[in-house]
Structures are given as C-alpha cells and as structure tokens.
Amino acid sequence: MDLRLEGVGHAYDTVTVLEDITLDVPSGHIVCIVGPSGCGKSTLLRFIGGLEQPTKGRVVQVGSPPPGSLNPLTYVFQDFAILPWRTVEGNVSLVLEDHGIKGSETREIISDVLARTNLTGFEKALPKQLSGGMKQRVAIARALAVRPAVMLMDEPLSALDSQTRELLMDDLVGLWTRTPFTSVYVTHNLAEAVRLGHSIVVLSRRPGKIREIVTLDKPLEDRQLGDTDLEKTQKHLWSLLREEARTADTELLDG
Numbered sequence: 001m002d003l004r005l006e007g008v009g010h011a012y013d014t015v016t017v018l019e020d021i022t023l024d025v026p027s028g029h030i031v032c033i034v035g036p037s038g039c040g041k042s043t044l045l046r047f048i049g050g051l052e053q054p055t056k057g058r059v060v061q062v063g064s065p066p067p068g069s070l071n072p073l074t075y076v077f078q079d080f081a082i083l084p085w086r087t088v089e090g091n092v093s094l095v096l097e098d099h100g101i102k103g104s105e106t107r108e109i110i111s112d113v114l115a116r117t118n119l120t121g122f123e124k125a126l127p128k129q130l131s132g133g134m135k136q137r138v139a140i141a142r143a144l145a146v147r148p149a150v151m152l153m154d155e156p157l158s159a160l161d162s163q164t165r166e167l168l169m170d171d172l173v174g175l176w177t178r179t180p181f182t183s184v185y186v187t188h189n190l191a192e193a194v195r196l197g198h199s200i201v202v203l204s205r206r207p208g209k210i211r212e213i214v215t216l217d218k219p220l221e222d223r224q225l226g227d228t229d230l231e232k233t234q235k236h237l238w239s240l241l242r243e244e245a246r247t248a249d250t251e252l253l254d255g
C-alpha cells in the first residue's frame with residue numbers, strides 16, 4: 001500500500017502549522033521527515049495515522065494493506081510506550097489479543113517478530129531488565145506483529161545513546177533488507193536520515209512546507225558510518241536547515 005499526501009495543511013486556531021504538503025510514500029520505502037523544532041513533523045505523522053484530520057488537503061491510501069494486516073498504520077514512539085508489568089512476549093501479545101488472535105497463531109507471530117528484531121531468548125524478560133535499545137526493539141517487534149502497511153516512526157532512536165543508536169540503525173537496515181517495510185520516519189538526526197531514508201523530506205520552519213526532497217539511491221545495506229556520499233548529503237541537509245534551526249531555537253527560547 002502506498003500513501004499519498006495531497007495538499008495537506010493545518011492551523012490550530014490562528015496558528016498555521018503546516019502548508020501544502022504533497023508527498024508520495026511508496027510501498028517498501030523509508031521516507032524520512034526532517035525539519036527544525038516545531039515545524040510540524042509529529043503533527044504530520046498524526047494526520048498520516050488518522051489520529052487527527054488536517055484542515056486542508058487529505059491523506060490517501062493507495063492499494064491494499066498486506067494480507068492479514070491487523071493495523072495498517074502503526075506507530076513507534078521515542079519513549080517505547082511498552083507496559084512495564086508485561087514481559088517482552090506479553091507486550092507483543094497484547095496487540096494480538098486486542099484483535100482476538102490466540103494460541104498457536106500468537107506464538108508463531110511472536111516468535112517471528114522477536115527473531116526479526118534480535119529478541120529471541122528474551123521472551124520472559126520484563127522491561128525493567130532491558131536496556132533502552134532492547135525496549136525499543138520490543139516496541140518495533142510489537143509494531144511488526146500487526147503486519148502494518150506503513151510504520152509511522154516518531155524519533156524512534158532519539159532517547160538512545162549514540163552507540164545504541166548505531167546498533168539499532170544496523171538492526172533496522174537488516175530488518176528492511178530481509179523484508180522491506182514501508183515507513184514514514186521522523187527524526188532530528190540527519191545521520192539517521194541519510195542512513196535509513198530512501199528519500200528525505202526537508203520541511204521549513206513553521207508553517208512547515210516542503211523545502212526539498214532528497215533522494216538517495218545507494219542501497220541501505222551499502223550505507224556505512226563515515227561514507228563520503230552520505231556525509232555530503234548530510235552536509236547539504238544541514239545547509240538547508242541551519243539558519244531555520246537557529247531561528248526556531250531562538251523562538252522557543254523567547255517563548
């Protein structure tokens with residue numbers, strides 16, 4: 001299933017937050033969204049997921065979700081949002097229970113998604129026993145369990161230290177390479193965007209408009225830390241964002 005955003009714009013009362021966002025999210029692609037603080041990235045993700053409706057334009061789903069999809073648009077958040085009193089498998093099974101899935105089907109799905117997220121062997125662990133990176137793997141496993149058409153990822157690695165972030169990026173590349181998934185991936189981190197994005201949408205400061213869409217052709221599995229092409233693209237992204245990020249930062253400080 002592809003997504004198409006057609007002229008999406010939004011105002012909260014008198015404050016225009018987003019303007020004229022037209023964008024395609026093709027199936028099997030990771031589309032990263034970057035932009036200065038407060039430019040409307042998370043708001044855009046909420047519109048894509050249908051949690052809120054934009055005041056202008058629309059989000060169109062083109063084609064059908066994968067067979068057996070329980071929740072075509074599924075979120076992964078920065079703060080993991082996993083239940084502390086449930087084990088790893090209990091957190092994943094919760095979303096299946098919500099859809100009435102039980103028994104051997106549940107066990108098969110859990111075993112599959114835990115294997116895909118390098119969590120096999122941690123089925124009985126509680127969140128308090130897990131590092132931040134492992135908790136986020138659980139959140140990703142839980143998202144995969146519902147066979148989403150599109151994963152909506154809002155700063156999924158931002159709460160992690162830089163080394164864990166590198167490991168999780170490797171995991172996401174491995175996950176995508178084995179079975180391509182579709183994602184809209186919001187991040188502040190330009191290194192993350194150039195490592196994971198098939199395209200990178202650069203938004204301007206509020207009201208967020210598309211400044212540029214940068215496409216990266218290099219296969220994900222060939223993108224290494226320190227790759228000169230990626231560094232060049234990252235510099236280009238920063239040149240687009242630098243002044244606006246500075247202004248947005250000052251705006252926040254001014255309240």
Ligand SMILES: Nc1ncnc2c1ncn2[C@@H]1O[C@H](COP(=O)(O)OP(=O)(O)OP(=O)(O)O)[C@@H](O)[C@H]1O
Pocket residue numbers: 012017035036037038039040041042043044206
């Ligand atoms: N429910 C709401 N009511 C009013 N204003 C809102 C609401 N949600 C978001 N905003 C405003 O919309 C703007 C965009 O917010 P949003 O969180 O989408 O930006 P962002 O780009 O994700 O920010 P950040 O990078 O800091 O996470 C901000 O100015 C925010 O204060």
